[in-house]
Amino acid sequence: MNPDNVAELIKKGFHVTLGATTSVVEALQDSQKREENLTQLNLGFDQLSQIWADKGQITETEARKLVDNLASQYGLPTNPMANGPATVVPKPLVDPLLIDELRSLTNELASIRHELTQLGQQES
Secondary structure, eight states: OOHHHHHHHHHHHHHHHHHHHHHHHHHHHOHHHHHHHHHHTTSOHHHHHHHHHHHHHHHHHHHHHHHHHHHHHTTOOSSTTTTSSOOOOOOOSSOHHHHHHHHHHHHHHHHHHHHHHHHHHHHO
C-alpha cells in the first residue's frame, strides 16, 4: 500500500471521527440538529461518512483558527510545523545596549570608589 494512501486514509478516518463526534455534540445541544442527524442515519454509510468527513474537516479548520488566535494572543508561534521544524534562536533577556551601559557605569563606580579610597588614605 502506498504511504500517501495510508496517510490519506488516516486523515479521512480522523475527519470522519471528528465529524461524527461533532454531530453527537450538536445533537445533545440542539433539538433541531438532533432531528437532522437522525434523518441522516437513514443514508448509506458512504454518504454518512462523507458528511461526517466534511463536518470534521470544517471542525478541524475552526479549531486550528481558534488555537492560532489564542497562541498569537500569548505571543506563541502559530502552526510551527507549517514551514518545517523550527530553529530555536534564543533571544537575549536584556538589551545589549543596556548591558554595555551597565558595564560602563560599573567601571565608573569602581573608579570613583578607588578615588575615594585614595582620598581617605591621604587624610589619615
